[in-house]
Amino acid sequence: MTLYSKIIGTGSYLPQRRVTNQDLTEQLAAKGIETSDEWIVSRSGIRARHYAAPEQNASDLGVAAARNALQMAGLQADALDLIIVASSTPDFFGSFPSTACIIQNKLGITNHCAAVDVQAVCSGFVYAVAAADSFIKSGMHKNVLVIGAEVFSRILNFDDRGTCVLFGDGAGAIVLTASTEPGILAAKLHADGSHANILSVPGSVAGGALAGSAFLHMDGPAVFKLAVSVLEKVAVEVLEQAQMSAAQIDWLIPHQANIRIMNSTARKLGLPLEKMVVTVDQHGNTSAASIPLALDIAVRDGRVKKGDNVMMEGVGGGFTWGAVLARM
Structure with missing residues (x-):
């Protein structure tokens, strides 16, 4: 019997405070930033x-x-046997203890299920889903909660208009379970550490003091160029692995970072823009939370239906990138 991992639940959460571009424009103008x-x-x-x-x-x-x-x-929290959290803004410095362990406790789980954080920045959710899929297919775990959660507003430099306007806070989650029905069809992950400097928070702690900067730093043009280059390639790799064509994709859910990058990826895959789920206009870039946030919204508004093939892909600091093809 072939074992698969299948998505049986999606969820999301956005903080109450909504900040429009006009709100930010007024805030920055008070500092003399246009x-x-x-x-x-x-x-x-x-x-x-x-x-x-x-x-x-x-x-x-x-x-x-x-x-x-x-x-x-339709599961109680104690039915989970693994929690994986993707976040670049964990509750504690160095993710120590892990945000996954903190979430386990806040959910009231008492079964001592495994809990671990994954750090791949904006690709974190894709990395976490690929890991969960492998754990389930191996038979080691049955019900896995995968979460992307970010509070990027805490690491933004509001004197830098090139970055502070781009990011937001939020969380998205999925529940994966062992199934005999195909779910996660294929996944591919990549990284290139030679580009670590183009998107980072270049600070560290030594002797209890901060060395460097605790703010996000980004070389926007370099990130844009690399993202456009790798996203189509990794999607094609995943399609080849699944022995499918781009025409069989019902929905593309890319990391919600920049609409120009997203549109470029869809066009390169030959997909009409109507097949792409877009939330970046209302959420900004929520890093590891962006894909599961968008997925949950599209599931709950009826766009993504049972049996649909959904391509999820992301790029992030590291530099990391990857894609997952799922049948809902």
Whole structure:
């Protein structure tokens, strides 16, 4: 009997505070930094994003998304035997203890299920799904909760208009379970550490003090160029692995970073833009949370249906990239 991992529940959560481009424009103008709604939209497609409240951490956002996913899956939290959390903004420095362990506790899970964080920045959710798929196919785990949760507003430099306007906070989650019915059809992951400097938070802690910078730093043109280059290639790799064609993709859900990158990927795959799920305009770039957030919205509004083939792909600092093809 062939064992597959299948998505049986999706969930998401956005913090209450919604920040429009006009809100940011006014905030930056008070500092003498010039920007505008037109400037932001033309470069990224972003019109708004959400920011977490001061008392909210990545785990709080992740728990809310997880509860929604578990409810859709029809599972109690204690039915889980593995939690994987993708986040670049964990509750504690160095992800120590892991945000996954904190979420396990906040969900009230007492069965001592495994819990671990994955760090691949904006590709983190894709990496986490690929790992969960392997754990399930090996027979080691049966029900796996995968979460992408971010509070990027905490690492933004609001004196840098080139980065602070791009990112937002949020969380998305899926529940994967062992199934005899095909679910995750193929996955491919890559990284190239020679590009580590183009997107990073170049700070570290020594002797209890910060060395370097705790703000996000990005070489926008370099990231754009690399992302456009790798996203189509990894999607083609996954399709080849699944022995499928791009025409069989019902929905493309790319990492929601920049509408120009997203449109370019769809065109290279020969997909009409109507087959791409877009949330970047309302959420901004929520890093590891962006794909599961978009997936949940498309599932709940009825676009993504049972049996649909969904291509999910992302790029992130590291430099990392990857794609997963799933049959819902």
